[in-house]
Amino acid sequence: MKSIVVTPRVQGSLKLMDMDIPQVGEKEVLLKVLKVGVCGTDRDIIAGFYGEAPEGSSYLVIGHESLCRIEEVGSGVDTFRKGELVVPTVRRNCPENCESCRNGMSDMCLTGHYKEHGIKQLHGFAREYAISDSGFVVKLPESLSDAGILLEPLTIVEKGISVSYAMQNSRLPWRPERAIVLGAGPVGLLATAVLRLKGLEVDTVATRPEDSLKARLAEQTGASYINAAKNPLATLESRYDLVLEVTGNVSVAVEAQKLARVNGIVSYLGIYKETTATEDAGKIFTDLVLGNRVYFGSVNANKKYFQAGVDDLIRIQQEWSGFLGKMITKRVRPEGLSEAYGPVGPDGIKNIIEF
């Protein structure tokens, strides 16, 4: 079967390879992969920044965003049937089975020894057939047989927003009215939609023009689009109850701190590669204290957030027809992998590979 692999830490090693269809274990499911999505993590792995092959393997099958059908179930699995539409989660428990992993929260793994399909020590889903532990797979209705490929990026949003609400509600009577989403790629647009579903006024910020696809999709949900190329973040007021930073740009991350109102919360969901200094740490820390503000980081997502994401994908489809489909701006076959893993282009949002 066709598989997309890299030699971890070797730039330019991306290739299509022929592999045997894997054998399903007792508690596992064999997945027929319909689609995989491409994100910044895949591009970083291809660039050789990180990625780790499974023990005993010299290569890593990449791909962690997927939409699949059950092809076969292990002898000990009675929760799935052949043909069901599913998405496997990405992360698996650490060998120590730490308290977080033991409680279904490998996204909060305490040892750092978790594994991740397509990223760290487990082959990914960019192949015709893949294997997953059946305990880490969620079912989707047939209505999501295309848009379901957006579930994994949506789960990053679900976790960030859910944890924001949980922490805020634990410390005050919180009735958020206004949110700002920094970034309008797949994660930013999905965050915009989820916050609009919650009834918040949302400003979504990117650097594309006002007539770009990103701007139009944000506005389809009733959000306001801000073109940061014309209206720099530094000119915006500190008036947001919730700030979601998803650009991964460190200068934006610093500006994000200044956008939260008193008692506000800033959720960081990006990875920041640049080595940049902030201008005035003293003022930032003082504002943090005097405004009772919270900054927190969130990575990965566990099964609970995948299940919440399925519900929200259905609601987004009902509220804003075509929104999810328009986010998928390039669809290629496995043979077109160099196109799939290349840049999305100026008005592109999400590239996917269809098996």
Add this chain to the structure above:
Amino acid sequence: MKSIVVTPRVQGSLKLMDMDIPQVGEKEVLLKVLKVGVCGTDRDIIAGFYGEAPEGSSYLVIGHESLCRIEEVGSGVDTFRKGELVVPTVRRNCPENCESCRNGMSDMCLTGHYKEHGIKQLHGFAREYAISDSGFVVKLPESLSDAGILLEPLTIVEKGISVSYAMQNSRLPWRPERAIVLGAGPVGLLATAVLRLKGLEVDTVATRPEDSLKARLAEQTGASYINAAKNPLATLESRYDLVLEVTGNVSVAVEAQKLARVNGIVSYLGIYKETTATEDAGKIFTDLVLGNRVYFGSVNANKKYFQAGVDDLIRIQQEWSGFLGKMITKRVRPEGLSEAYGPVGPDGIKNIIEF
């Protein structure tokens, strides 16, 4: 009666003044002030950095840390009797009575128009008799007739720790084992004691020698003392579930971010005056995200934390005899105000004024 006043924003205006004993209003109590404590906020007001007189007054009575007895109650007050030992809280509701203030949480005031005794638009407690709204006063047992002067600084700690636990418990099964307290002034030592009461292993950091009073008091509670002059913060591991930053030093605030372990929380309780740049914001934000970490600020405290503080003062007295008394390293009469508001000295911790 003797009152200690400043002309707000005028450096060197601190003086003893004669004032009339104030008239008690219907819902108010007249307080006979026994002691007031001196903290960095008082010194900042005296230095002219901030402070605001009540409407129509050219001066401000300072003092927000106090221990008092009820002298007289207003006609509409039936919750207090003459002679009871009490401490008034510091902050009062904004005129808009915002949702936070309305819910007894003026420490989380949304408008910023709150008032503060001895700081902002309300006379303070550094006088023989003072007035407070009876709804913002807590009772203390006679066993706290000396140590009760430490209640107000303790409430800053109570809020920071309580909010840390609330937010962490809202997002994961949190069983913290190790905490670090950055600073060993009154707030740092009280934080050390409260965290030890909770059963945590505590490291308390300051720059004084190992045989200093601060080090000995931290160790009396079973905490380990770290002399940062010999063991710089940058050499410590990221192994703490909870980091409490109370120094108000911006370089320490930056280092604090690096001390939290995965899923850890950093509580900022200081005010940071310096304009300092951080070295590598990119790494700090990435660690925030990849480690699911939380940084938050906390200012002031509402009545709930004063009540929790009374309970903890009693427990501290029971567990570590003499600990609270030794923290009060200078006691002066109102006439010695220049000594009271001067520096605490190398082995000093808390100066108080006894009326």
